[in-house]
Amino acid sequence: MLPSCVNECVGRLHNGEKLSSANVTADLKSAIRNEAIRRARKAVADFKNGAAKKLPTFRSSLGISINNQNWNSVEKNGRWHIAFTSNTGKKALPVHESADVKTFFPFLTKDNREFRGTMALLRKGRDWYAAIPIQTSSDLQDKTIIEADCTSVGVDLGLRHVAVLSEPISGKRQFFSGKEIGYIRRHFRSLRRSLGQKKAPRAIERTGKKESRWMNDYNRKLANDIVDFARQFDSPLIKLEQLDAIRTTCRSQKRADRTIHSWAFYQLKQFIKERAAKFGIPVVDIDPYQTSQACFRCGHAEKANRQKEKFSCRQCGHTNHADLNAAANIAARTSLAV
């Protein structure tokens, strides 16, 4: 049913008509009609700009593609399903639970749109296949990393400073202020609050989407900057704190904010891993225990060593910026991986 709809759209677009899901009358869900229009538009554009020699005719064997907003993984009764919008409504079909499914499906649930692309449903004989493009970081864990041969760069993630980088041997460092993030998030929060008073749920949802887009761009850029810092060294090795720790460190945050934060940190780590993989730089997790309380010079760990931004060792008198001391400890710590 879909190919005929796409073919109709191609013809109408080529005749200069403007199409929307409202004036395409095929008996399909609007999400699918929109998909048909998208495909037709691409085909007509390719034809017009010379990328395609002739206007295509879509055949009935055409796979059904479903935009990443319209499908996600879902766990039901301990089994993984793919939920998607079809012309007969929202469906959730069980999938064959291969190792890949078990590994990746937890990251493809409704809220994790970041990681999934447009799915193609293909039929071969009696079986249906789903082709799912997903975003992962490349797998460098298989390589044995000899830490002694690497230059360790410690990354301390936090709120006051969103990231502090340290390479303790050269003493090189970089601070990324958390001010901008704090400002933007407060801005969105107060916007949502005032929209809540006006009872405008749609606008609230839009604001939420805007914020996550902003966060996405911000994290992407920050990840690039972090990897660029590491690239100045010979055989760099990026060390990050294991995620659970970051979550519990944000004590002062309200519950809802904390989940957004842990998600943002998770995303940032993913972006760092992706970017680092492009340059063959390994990224490892380290045990975050007492990284912010231990003295980088003498190792003495005590809560009183740290007073907000200032680190001052009770034992040896070493003083430093607290986040920088933490980043140096992270760099010096042996990784958990492998």
Ligand SMILES: [Zn+2]
């Ligand atoms: Zn000390």
